[in-house]
């Protein structure tokens with residue numbers, strides 16, 4: 001199995017052949033291919049045990065097609081460390097689709113540490129899609145520090161498309177200034193002995209800054225999930241919402257720790273957290289239409305994680 | 307003999323008797339109305355027939371086509387063709403209308419598109435929406451009926467099918483009821499509305515967990531027309547000049 005097989009699996013081959021679509025494909029720490037479009041600079045540096053990636057979006061540049069970042073590991077055992085710097089210039093716009101493809105992993109560690117700076121009135125949208133092996137022999141550690149300048153916008157969506165989670169520890173710290181918007185969505189489905197930890201901390205430090213942290217997690221078998229979502233608002237008219245739903249089945253375990261901290265009388269942050277088995281009325285409605293309990297549960301979880 | 311027979315049904319929840327010695331038959335292919343004041347036990351009767359959690363532990367018997375169903379789970383009852391449209395239907399985050407209807411659909415039955423058209427929801431606008439909080443109350447009720455139509459059930463209970471439905475759309479609900487009937491379904495309408503009640507041939511009047519009266523619909527209708535007043539003991543509605551002494 002080589003990198004091309006992985007890219008095929010992720011369904012990105014077409015995009016990678018398009019000269020108008022920017023991409024960067026990395027096999028462990030080696031750059032396999034790269035394509036840039038006007039307004040976008042990507043520099044890489046392969047070092048011992050780490051790959052450094054610097055992404056710059058020029059001021060005012062609008063990158064129209066999503067940029068594909070492909071991080072693959074063809075081997076069963078490997079360690080991948082990505083050190084990433086992202087600078088989105090003033091009024092620039094970019095959407096990044098990050099494909100993390102580890103379909104054969106039995107003992108793989110993938111770690112990403114990112115520093116992301118989104119300039120004034122700029123927008124950075126980041127979608128992370130994972131393909132894992134069915135054995136769960138994986139440890140994935142995505143972490144980032146995100147700074148949003150005035151009027152900047154940042155959104156992420158984390159999704160496991162296929163395979164088992166293994167160990168996942170998401171760790172994000174975000175700071176939003178005047179009129180900025182930050183949105184994080186994570187959807188994870190844990191099975192077997194998967195271990196999921198989501199830690200997202202947002203600081204709404206500017207007037208009218210807005211933030212939303214959304215987590216949707218399902219755990220079954222012996223899987224565990226811990227979700228720690230915190231929003232702290234310190235400026236007038238800052239608005240935030242933390243929303244965490246976890247569904248547990250079998251011997252799954254889930255913890256949700258939503259923290260909302262408000263230190264300005266004109267700021268407003270709310271939270272919702274629900275942990276439990278599937279809602280009885282939802283379940284019984286589908287069962288009253290002829291689905292058995294497992295099919296109904298499956299459909300409800302599929303919706304929640306979609 | 308009815309297609310579904312309830313005999314001497316009692317249901318006690320947390321020490322309170324909610325259904326008290328209810329005996330009645332629903333006739334195959336007919337439309338029935340179940341009426342009575344708030345808290346009379348109408349939805350509870352439906353929940354007991356459907357076998358919902360918390361409503362399964364009944365005394366007495368419920369028989370479908372001559373066989374007792376009280377030991378069956380909700381889906382086992384549904385597989386026999388018994389179903390329920392909830393008074394306040396469930397919401398599902400992220401689940402599309404298409405998938406929700408697909409889950410209910412019977413082989414060779416009417417399509418999701420046809421069912422949506424029937425209840426007055428445009429398939430182009432609704433198929434890809436989520437069955438979540440973003441649907442209005444009335445839209446969700448119409449969708450609940452659509453999910454019944456695609457299922458082609460044999461015995462269906464519609465709990466307040468008109469609640470939250472605007473006057474202009476009401477005829478769509480009636481058309482839905484008629485098409486269920488044309489499919490050969492036995493229909494039970496739980497309602498507070500005279501117009502909905504008039505869709506039915508038979509009516510059952512409940513109060514305080516008891517079946518107070520039953521008969522052809524016109525004979526039960528006066529209950530709505532001011533001739534029957536809730537009496538002051540146990541909220542039991544009575545008919546003019548009966549044993550409770552109302553005039």
Ligand SMILES: Nc1ncnc2c1ncn2[C@@H]1O[C@H](COP(=O)(O)OP(=O)(O)OP(=O)(O)O)[C@@H](O)[C@H]1O
Nearest residue numbers: 319320324342343344345346347348349350351360
């Ligand atoms: N799970 C329960 N626990 C406790 N009480 C219940 C439960 N379910 C129903 N009841 C009570 O049983 C009575 C009958 O309720 P039910 O919902 O059947 O009334 P209804 O006739 O459908 O009224 P409405 O017209 O308001 O819908 C009510 O007093 C209700 O509070």
Ligand SMILES: [Mg+2]
Nearest residue numbers: 348349350393
């Ligand atoms: Mg009711």
